[in-house]
Amino acid sequence: MAFASTPLLDRLLADGVIGQDHHEAARRRLGDAAAEPWTTLGEALFWLVDEGIVSDAELGAMGELSVTEGAFAGNATRRQALAEMDALMQRKLQDYERQSRQAVLRAAFPGPRWVWLGGGAIAAVAVAWYLFAPASPPQCDDANVQKTLRASLFTSRIQQMSRNPLAGGAAPADLYLATFSDVREVGYIKPERSRGCSATLKVGEAASTLAYTIGPNAKGEMMIASADPRVVRARYGQLDDAGRPRDVGQPAGxxxxxxxxxxxxxxxxxxxxxxxxxxxxxxxxxxxxxxxxxxxxxxxxxxxxxxxxxxxxxxxxxxxxxxxxxxxxxxxxxxxxxxxxxxxxxxxxxxxxxxxxxxxxxxxxxxxxxxxxxxxxxxxxxxxxxxxxQRPDAAAPTLDAATPDTTPATPRGREHRGDGAVINK
Structure with missing residues (x-):
């Protein structure tokens, strides 16, 4: 079998980003291809993970080494590959956003495209998403919402690993296979067309509560944002019958x-x-x-x-x-x-x-x-x-001295703390 020319794969091997077994498995997987199907180190690394050649644990180890081996020459390749992989995921999210928006525009402007190109058509298209978006955002259990959340969680996890590889958490690839259950609407703020949601997120054998919001931003673009479940309950769980936030905190407001x-x-x-x-x-x-x-x-x-x-x-x-x-x-x-x-x-x-x-x-x-x-x-x-x-007059502790020890405790297993990541939908 004639193997493909693999300069990017070879560089990953030469600089210690992947091992010889990864390299050989990848070349076998390429089969009769004449050349690599990637143009960047990040695309190659993503393919290796997606194909299961590089495991989630090995990807996490790469993130750790990118920080701990900063003085080694080959680490520049490792960091470049991780950064390019993150950029690739961002582009995938942007493509998904663009495709979703185009689908809405096609529904709002049916018929041949040339019909809408006369007069003030450019201005009309620019504001079409805002003017012709549904009266309410997608439902909490919308399949596309869940797909976007999975992609966002994946990207956020990759970014977290690149910043702090020692941080615990789910394997990035597992987040793409996460399932949602017990999906419910916490509340819907009618004036803002904003929906607060919660769901049970299962990643592998671990389950936690995930909260997120769906609604338009100032430009009228539909946005999905993960959030802490307690914040979502506080904001969307205190509404009046008309779907408006009650002005709690009286008499101050x-x-x-x-x-x-x-x-x-x-x-x-x-x-x-x-x-x-x-x-x-x-x-x-x-x-x-x-x-x-x-x-x-x-x-x-x-x-x-x-x-x-x-x-x-x-x-x-x-x-x-x-x-x-x-x-x-x-x-x-x-x-x-x-x-x-x-x-x-x-x-x-x-x-x-x-x-x-x-x-x-x-x-x-x-x-x-x-x-x-x-x-x-x-x-x-x-x-x-x-x-x-019981000690209202006790002296306040300093922030550092009052910090509890960080020995591992029993896993919470209840809530997925939102990172505030915002995704165009």
Whole structure:
């Protein structure tokens, strides 16, 4: 049998990205082909994974070596192949988006294409998706939605492995075979045409709860975004009969509470310790060759959970849920954003609202509980909150000293923490 010319495959072998057994298996699989069917190292690596020649575990090991063997010459090839493979997946998602959008346009503008090319047809096509999109987004159990989520989870996992190969998680290829069950709609916000969904995601033998949202962005493009299940429940589970978000957090209201909370966090971050943490993180990104961050928020998705309790004297206690950017857990391979919830004091001053004097302690206690929930489970976090409530005047712990140990705990097996990845549909 005449083997194909395989310069890219040969380079992967020569630089230690794949082994001799991979190389030989790939050449046998190519059969009578005269040349490689790929044009980049990333395409070759993707083919090797897709064909089962390179296993998921071996792909994960490649991601680890791309970081730990940075000083070795052959590592440049490994990093290039992983980066090109990620870019290939991004292109596949974009192609899927374009095909889906074209299908909608064909449905909106039936008949020969030339009929729509006169007069203001170009402007009409530019806004067609927004004007002619369905009155509501696809259903939670739509097959194309699930297909897009699988592809997004695959890409996010590859990116996570390239950033931190020591992080645990599912094998990328397994995510393409993930199944969905118990799919349900958490809520539908009619004015925004936005749907919140949850489902049980099964990857191999592991099952977890996955949450995601479906709705148009500012340009009218239908978007699918994975999210933390608790965030989806807080946003889509508090709607009135007309499908509008109830203005919880009274008497302040959701917007005022979120603004006051974010101002309190900003004041906290302006302290010496907060600035030192930001500077250390910036140095870490620079050492890793990563660009400066564009999203510098510390908290996001601040949501009241019900109305506030009157403490008297213009003071109120309000229970909030929020996402916090946790640099410490991110450094050990956990998600960048962690969810916490807790009771926070607010002070009403005329029409304005601000956080109370105990905010620093309440905020830091909530962060610690969020870490405990991620590492040890929700029940452990709930027990910790009971303990914290019994010492309301205790000094606040430092963020690093209050961090629980990171020894493995019993797997949560309940919720898939959303990474916030957004996909055009």
């Amino acid at each position: 959701a917007l005022r509470l979120a603004a006051a909370f974010e101002q309190g966090v900003a004041a906290f971050d302006q302290g010496t310790a907060g600035e030192a943490r930001k500077a250390a993180y910036a140095r870490q990104r620079e050492r890793m060759g990563l660009p400066a961050e564009t999203d510098t928020r510390t908290v996001r998705n601040v949501q009241p959970l019900g109305d506030c309790k009157d403490l008297g004297g213009g003071k109120w206690s309000c229970r909030l849920l929020a996402e916090y950017r946790d640099r410490l857990l991110s450094a050990i391979g956990r998600a960048d954003w962690q969810v916490f919830e807790g009771d926070f004091d607010f002070v009403r001053e005329g029409e304005g609202w601000r956080v109370g004097e105990a905010f620093t302690r309440q905020y830091m206690d909530a962060i610690v509980r969020g870490r405990v929930a991620e590492l040890k489970g929700d029940e452990a976090a709930a027990r910790l909150e009971q303990i914290q409530r």
